[in-house]
Amino acid sequence: MDVARGATQLLSSQNVGDLVDSVEAFLFDCDGVIWKGDALIDGVPQTLDMLRSKGKKLVFVTNNSTKSRRQYAKKFHSLGISVNEDEIFCSSFAAAMFLKVNNFPREKKVYVIGEEGILEELELAGFTGLGGPEDGKKTVQLKPNCLFEHEKTVGAVVVGLDQYINYYKLQYGTLCIRENPGCLFIATNRDAVGHMTDLQEWPGAGCMVDAICGSTQKEPIVVGKPSPFLMDFLVQKLAF
Amino acid sequence: MDVARGATQLLSSQNVGDLVDSVEAFLFDCDGVIWKGDALIDGVPQTLDMLRSKGKKLVFVTNNSTKSRRQYAKKFHSLGISVNEDEIFCSSFAAAMFLKVNNFPREKKVYVIGEEGILEELELAGFTGLGGPEDGKKTVQLKPNCLFEHEKTVGAVVVGLDQYINYYKLQYGTLCIRENPGCLFIATNRDAVGHMTDLQEWPGAGCMVDAICGSTQKEPIVVGKPSPFLMDFLVQKLAF
Numbered sequence: 341m342d343v344a345r346g347a348t349q350l351l352s353s354q355n356v357g358d359l360v361d362s363v364e365a366f367l368f369d370c371d372g373v374i375w376k377g378d379a380l381i382d383g384v385p386q387t388l389d390m391l392r393s394k395g396k397k398l399v400f401v402t403n404n405s406t407k408s409r410r411q412y413a414k415k416f417h418s419l420g421i422s423v424n425e426d427e428i429f430c431s432s433f434a435a436a437m438f439l440k441v442n443n444f445p446r447e448k449k450v451y452v453i454g455e456e457g458i459l460e461e462l463e464l465a466g467f468t469g470l471g472g473p474e475d476g477k478k479t480v481q482l483k484p485n486c487l488f489e490h491e492k493t494v495g496a497v498v499v500g501l502d503q504y505i506n507y508y509k510l511q512y513g514t515l516c517i518r519e520n521p522g523c524l525f526i527a528t529n530r531d532a533v534g535h536m537t538d539l540q541e542w543p544g545a546g547c548m549v550d551a552i553c554g555s556t557q558k559e560p561i562v563v564g565k566p567s568p569f570l571m572d573f574l575v576q577k578l579a580f
Numbered sequence: 581m582d583v584a585r586g587a588t589q590l591l592s593s594q595n596v597g598d599l600v601d602s603v604e605a606f607l608f609d610c611d612g613v614i615w616k617g618d619a620l621i622d623g624v625p626q627t628l629d630m631l632r633s634k635g636k637k638l639v640f641v642t643n644n645s646t647k648s649r650r651q652y653a654k655k656f657h658s659l660g661i662s663v664n665e666d667e668i669f670c671s672s673f674a675a676a677m678f679l680k681v682n683n684f685p686r687e688k689k690v691y692v693i694g695e696e697g698i699l700e701e702l703e704l705a706g707f708t709g710l711g712g713p714e715d716g717k718k719t720v721q722l723k724p725n726c727l728f729e730h731e732k733t734v735g736a737v738v739v740g741l742d743q744y745i746n747y748y749k750l751q752y753g754t755l756c757i758r759e760n761p762g763c764l765f766i767a768t769n770r771d772a773v774g775h776m777t778d779l780q781e782w783p784g785a786g787c788m789v790d791a792i793c794g795s796t797q798k799e800p801i802v803v804g805k806p807s808p809f810l811m812d813f814l815v816q817k818l819a820f
Contacts (some may be wrong), residue, residue, distance in 0.1 A: 378723075380687045485777070506746060514787070543750045543795035549794060551790055554789060
């Protein structure tokens, strides 16, 4: 099976037909390709309709981990595009699939520096997530005799875009990675910035991931674009 | 002039006298050397008294940027040690001195991801600081038509340890570095962790600095240990 991994030459009216005929599945980025913030990009519905009419498989791949596949399907629908959850591959789902494929023990927990999407995908895959939005309001005070407790059963820390990042979460994730033997450090992606609104770029998951690299002196396993995990997983999923 | 830059051999009762006789100034780290959290380390007052009685110059160097020299002098006094502000070299002061030595324009502003110490040292050096603790309570909502405004007059972003780190500050600093022409990115230090309390290690400035590296894809100018700036500045200051 061929998967279009991005054009190696500019598309023109002469060669676009050849491209469409020669591949069976198209992977689309979402942010800046399908939409910018909450605004649909011109020409998208027509392009998708054309590809569907030719029987092509479509996969929508986004590094944004704030939503789950279910939440992304809802966003597509709100923009007037009909997309099935199975056609969506967001990095929150990628994190859960990485753990599943690698037989992460069900009795261990996963600490999340990130948003709701990661927790939802973890739960759907049968894992127990901690942290996330709930820890966004927690604070710490660096005073004598202050001991920060963390769960020793945490076997993985998943870090994604987190607009409620705080020192509490950074310390929690850092302690798990530094002190829990074998604890995995998983990054949904390392994008520097993203179009979180339609007008401006904002710090992406790369910001939170690098913060944890800074405090742990460790490098993460990246599960979103452009990781080999994501491409291997998709190719398997799309295999005929 | 000789400055003791750390022992190249283990000190023993045989050679400690030679070391003390052979150098004129001693640089001490604070965190883990003078104190742990707010607890004084055994033997410190006696050692300092002995060195002072021999007429040695003492300099207390700390990468912790949360306090100013004035605030550190107060901490020394609260632990029963008499230290002059001029003997203290904290990385908050280093950041201000870096700007001064490099003739940073007075009309430009400095955005601070960090705590009170940096703002106080900037002000003492005649610079205008923005951000810091004041921005610790600010939030953002990533919604359509959301445009984050930042001051175009910011010519430097100083990043240090910040227990009130949030997405607002990360976006502010990121925008200044990415969009204000020539804006400097200054790190007080890149320590992964520090003894912010006496019982445990906590994420250090390296965590916040790397977060900004992640969102800007730029490397900072480091002014604290182990930067050449700090050693050159101290050697000049201590020169007879």
